[in-house]
Structure formats: structure tokens, C-alpha cells
Amino acid sequence: xxxxxxxxxxxxxxxxxxxxxxxxxxxxxxxxxxxxxxxxxxxxxxxxxxxxxxxxxxxxxxxxxxxxxxxxxxxxxxxxxxxxxxxxxxxxxxxxxxxxxxxxxxxxxxxxxxxxxxxxxxxxxxxxxxxxxxxxxxxxxxxxxxxxxxxxxxxxxxxxxxxxxxxxxxxxxxxxxxxxxxxxxxxxxxxxxxxxxxxxxxxxxxxxxxxxxxxxxxxxxxxxxxxxxxxxxxxxxxxxxxxxxxxxxxxxxxxxxxxxxxxxxxxxxxxxxxxxxxxxx
Numbered sequence: 001x002x003x004x005x006x007x008x009x010x011x012x013x014x015x016x017x018x019x020x021x022x023x024x025x026x027x028x029x030x031x032x033x034x035x036x037x038x039x040x041x042x043x044x045x046x047x048x049x050x051x052x053x054x055x056x057x058x059x060x061x062x063x064x065x066x067x068x069x070x071x072x073x074x075x076x077x078x079x080x081x082x083x084x085x086x087x088x089x090x091x092x093x094x095x096x097x098x099x100x101x102x103x104x105x106x107x108x109x110x111x112x113x114x115x116x117x118x119x120x121x122x123x124x125x126x127x128x129x130x131x132x133x134x135x136x137x138x139x140x141x142x143x144x145x146x147x148x149x150x151x152x153x154x155x156x157x158x159x160x161x162x163x164x165x166x167x168x169x170x171x172x173x174x175x176x177x178x179x180x181x182x183x184x185x186x187x188x189x190x191x192x193x194x195x196x197x198x199x200x201x202x203x204x205x206x207x208x209x210x211x212x213x214x215x216x217x218x219x220x221x222x223x224x225x226x227x228x229x230x231x232x233x234x235x236x237x238x239x240x241x242x243x244x245x246x247x248x249x250x251x252x253x254x255x256x257x258x259x260x261x262x263x264x265x266x267x268x269x270x271x272x273x274x275x276x277x278x279x280x281x
Contacts, residue, residue: 004117007093007125007150008194011218014060014093015246019271020278022061022095022220024250025051025083027068031251035258041075044068048083051254054263056090059271061246063220066098081120093124095152095220101129101136108139115143125150127200127220131165134183141187141197150196152220155180156211158202158227181215188216194244203229203237203247213241221245224270225252231273235281242281247274 004010027047029039037043048064056062064087069080084094100110113119114126126144130137130153137153144151156166156177166177174182181199188195198218201208204227213219219238223229224247229237231247238245249270256262 004148006148006191006196007144008188008191008196008217010124010148011060011093011150011196011246012194014091018058018060019275020061020246021059021267021271021274022063022246022248023051023055023059023253023267024097024248025062025064026250026254027065031254031257034255037258041072041079044072044076045079045082047257048079049086050258050260051263052083052087052090054257054260055253055267056087056092058264059092059267061095062087062092063095063097063248063250066096077121084121084123088124095125095127096121096123097127099127099129099154100140101132103132103136104139107136108143111140111143115140115147115149117147117149122147123149125152125196125198127152127154129154130180130183134180144196148196150198150218152198152200152218153180153184155184155199156201156205156208158204158223178211181212184217185212185215191216194218198246201238203227203233203245205237208237209239213238215241217244219245220248222248222250224249226250226255231270231277234274234277242278 027044032039032043069076087094096114114121114123128151167175169175184197187197195217200220203221203223235242253266256266
């Protein structure tokens with residue numbers, strides 16, 4: 001297996017050159033309907049192809065949500081494979097939003113599906129859930145290191161239900177979310193210019209100054225746009241770590257389809273607003 005340059009280094013360069021915007025590819029039924037498409041494989045393919053055509057040559061990251069493809073079975077997964085390959089060919093890094101989490105050989109199989117460079121669904125990074133214990137992610141961590149890929153670990157998510165797990169306090173007085181951040185800081189220790197093991201931290205969470213977000217890795221920040229957060233919120237939420245934030249926008253861009261020019265304009269507008277917010281921080 002050929003080893004690529006580490007994901008963190010590739011991501012840092014892409015963010016510096018293109019800006020840090022991540023656009024989601026979320027072909028759920030309501031968006032297909034808004035685009036005038038049928039909720040079937042043909043509609044899925046048209047949607048995904050259009051998003052890739054519109055923005056893969058200008059944003060740092062595209063983030064397909066695997067579930068919206070998997071619901072169509074093998075034909076939907078085939079569309080996902082093609083979308084990933086075409087997005088990467090256009091210069092975007094692909095973060096597969098699959099939130100996989102398991103133990104032992106099952107976790108290793110999930111890792112092989114998305115992090116083995118020879119796999120049809122190989123992606124630059126994968127979202128994973130650590131809530132069977134951070135150590136359960138070891139097969140994915142090891143394969144990501146081998147292949148030059150990365151991980152985004154769910155740490156402080158923006159959904160309200162997440163708090164009952166992520167804010168639970170351990171015997172050492174540190175809550176679970178903070179513990180995940182500490183694990184990631186250890187994974188990224190000494191890496192330059194950026195580690196490859198990132199955290200998912202919601203942009204809607206408000207003041208996070210009580211957390212050490214300085215993990216020397218990227219912070220994937222969902223919640224910009226439809227969920228209520230704005231680019232202007234980023235410096236306040238992420239503080240000194242804001243330069244490593246990868247703000248994710250999905251519906252805020254996707255609702256402008258199926259017109260390619262309108263999608264590009266929306267992505268460019270968010271990218272400009274993010275650059276303005278970061279330059280003022």
C-alpha cells in the first residue's frame with residue numbers, strides 16, 4: 001500500500017490555499033425534493049454529481065454523509081464511490097461522515113473500508129465514534145497512520161442528546177469530551193504542520209474556554225448555517241484554536257441547488273465570511 005503525505009499536512013495546505021470551508025454532501029429526501037429530483041438512485045446521482053461539479057475545485061473539504069447513500073443499497077454505495085473519487089480528482093479532500101465505532105476485528109473492517117488506500121471508498125479522513133472507549137479506535141488510528149489518512153473523533157457534538165455522555169464526569173474530575181480531546185492531543189504530539197487526528201466540536205456550543213482545544217489537530221465544526229451558528233461565531237467559540245477549525249456548511253450551500261452557479265456563489269460567500277471572521281480574530 002502506497003503511503004501518502006499525512007492527512008494533517010495535506011489539510012493544512014488545502015486550508016491555506018482554498019480556505020477552511022467544508023461543504024457537506026447530504027442528499028436527504030427533503031433536499032432532493034427541493035431540487036426537483038426523485039428520491040431514488042437517479043436523483044441521488046444527479047444531486048451528488050452536481051455538488052461535486054460545483055464546489056470540489058474550490059473548497060478544501062467535501063464531507064459526504066454515508067447514510068444518505070447507503071439507504072439505496074449497493075447502487076447508492078456505487079454513487080458514493082464515484083462521488084468520492086471525482087471529488088478527490090478535483091482537488092478536494094474528502095471526509096467520509098460515517099461515524100463508525102466498534103471493537104476489535106469489526107472496527108478493523110470499518111477502517112479497511114474507508115482508510116485503506118486501495119479500497120473503493122477510500123477517503124482522506126473518516127468520522128468515528130469513541131464511545132466504546134477511545135482504545136476501541138486503535139485499528140482505525142493505526143491504519144490511518146499507515147495510509148496517510150486521518151480521523152475526526154466525536155468529542156463535543158452539537159446535538160443536545162450528546163451531553164449526557166460527553167459531559168459525564170469521570171473519577172478524575174474530567175468529563176468525557178475533554179478526555180477525548182486529551183487523547184487526540186497525545187496522538188498529534190510533535191506533528192507538523194498539523195496532526196491528522198481531529199475532533200468534531202460543534203460551532204453552536206458557545207463558550208468552550210473551559211476545554212483545551214489545542215490538540216494540534218483539526219476541529220471539524222458542524223452547525224454553520226441552518227443550525228444557527230455563523231462564521232462570525234467561530235473566534236468566540238474556538239478561541240486560540242480557531243486557525244485549525246474546519247467549519248462545515250451543508251444546507252446553507254446545498255439549498256441553492258440544483259443551479260451550479262448558485263451553489264458556487266453560496267460556497268464562495270461562506271468562504272469569504274469565514275476568512276473575514278478569522279482575519280479579525
